[in-house]
Amino acid sequence: MLKISLPDGSVREVALGTTPAEIAAAIGPGLAKAALAARVDGELRDLTRPLEADATLALVTAKDEADALDLARHDFAHVLAEAVQNLHPGTQITFGPSTDDGFYYDFAPKDRAFTEEDLPAIEAEMRRIIARDEPLIREEWEREALIARWRAEGETFKAEWAAELPAGEALTVYRAGRGEDAWLDMCRGPHLPSTGKLDPQAFKLTRVSGAYWRGDQKNAMLSRIYGTGWLSKKQLDQHLTRLEEAAKRDHRRIGQEMDLFHLQSEAQGSVFWHPNGFVLWRQLEAYMRRRLDAADYAEVKTPQLMDARQWEQSGHWGKYRENMFVVPDEVPNTEGEGAVLSGEGDLMALKPMNCPAHVLIFKQGIKSYRDLPIRMAEFGCCHRNEPHGALHGIMRVRQFTQDDAHIFVREDQLIGEVQRFCELLDAVYRDLGFEDYAVKLALRPEKRFGSDAMWDMAEEELRQAVAQSSLSDAIKAKFEELPGEGAFYAPKLEFHLTDAIGRTWQVGTIQSDRVLPDRLDASYVGEDGNRHRPVMLHRAILGTFERFIGILIEHHAGRFPLWLAPVQAVVATIVSDADGYAGEVLAKLRAAGLRAESDLRNEKINYKVREHSLAKVPALLVVGKREAEEGKVAVRRLGEKEQQVLPVDEAISLLRAEATPPDLR
């Protein structure tokens, strides 16, 4: 007999081989029906998997939403695969997990990749499979038998996978339905007891795409079908609504609507900032400059183009050449038409990073240990020739400006500097409206430079710096380590912002680098009179202006706080008799340093209110006859239905206070 402990503290004695489903049935028919899976000693398992030892058992129902969702999504993926093979015989199955909001499955199509036009038929077939309520039965197979089976069915990807699963691990197969011809997939499980547990109205196939087998560019391109899956139609509808809301916040759409910037094919991947959008940039840059000044950074400006030899020395030519824009250094051809290289093989390259140039500044003159730390900042404009498919609005571009800085430190200063950086970054994010962000430590990658001892030390330094910093407990609680994600020369701290609708974006970063100072022979004179290598901290808070502004746009959905808003106030007249007065109000607003416009058009006030509201102008100052006579304005704030009638000077001083950047309040 086995002793099975239940969550209520009771212990049941059951025979060896009893299943959680049977225990659920013994407890009650309601539970038996609601049970989706079991947690056995904390491990999620199939309801029908026999118990083999004393254990704690918790039955998983829809109330355990995280588990239930994950099980359902995984099952949707299987149902998708079965549906596709029913409709498209000859399609090979490969791999199909659950995701954050649904699931996908990768197929090796027989002749052509799937398109969105295939999806409705596949959805219908999925609903038929769910309606058939096929039991999902777990089986353990011998490796050779399984490989043979997959080969016999022409499932070469599954056969490859089966052959490579680690020895000693049970090879499990799930049978959908009963009998010899039931559909099979190799899968670690667990699964719901049957497809009928899925809500046929709670999923939707959303898109198709390509995906490399095992995520490797060198492998075959598979055809992936994505879906979103939930426990109920209501949840699905809520999710679809969220997606619609997110689409309305898309920075590309708002950028167009608010006339912030545009992109065009003649300058692929580079942003044309319009006057409105560049206000955001200027405010952000001025703010960062004040912050950096206060934090003892010295600002520099370095060349856009440098000789290829310099990039060879820094190591970029070897490691980063593919992503660099290389420019021939040409002179007129004295012996004929056109131009020729100025010297043999003379090439220049646009900088993809600012770090080498900063080291070159560091190397001018002799540096003493007393000079360190040296904090060198640059709003550096970089060019990287990103793969075409990577470009995305203003978030991923080929020309961008980083709020970059390099801090040259002695070993004994390193942790303190990283800590100082974390605190500066925290203050900036809070000022900019992002209270909620995550810190991640990217650890040594497989291919790396330097000894294990160096990595042990470098990783521990960053870990310590975060732990010792004054970041809030909430932020520290979310700290996470990412094995294998570090740069080849150093571990890095990554700072991920969460926007208003829950998406996260990596923006800030800091990494300690002992390689580049060495390659470029940077040194300082130590207390002992000998030359020493400084450690170089590469760091950014916003990351790039382009991406950060994109995030700000989406975070605020274009409704910027007053200090950032491109147009802060519009004076709108009700009748043309108020035009003169509106002009006076406008002049006062501008004299107070506010970005203001007037709208004297011959239109109804309803029309003007609607138009400026849609343009997301934060403050609308309406003036009619009454206001003109009384020296007042009717202030209507964006998003509010009510207006407040105030004396002009009072309205202006309120707006002015609110328009003060957060660091100057």
Added chain:
RNA sequence: GCCGGGUUAGCUCAGCUGGUAGAGCAUCUGAUUUGUAAUCAGGAGGUCGUCGGUUCGAGUCCGACACCCGGCACCA
């Protein structure tokens, strides 16, 4: 770079199986002087992404290229 989809007026989009283009908004003109999310009327505006092909005839069919979108890969 790879897979799939797309590109029609300033913007958002319609245009069935080929017969040389249409709406709303914006713009312009006129009327209207208006009190908090669209006043009315009229006009103008497009070599349908580029190049090539099929055809008596191409926005529509075929091919190449460019760019965009969704993913994948990439992201010092």
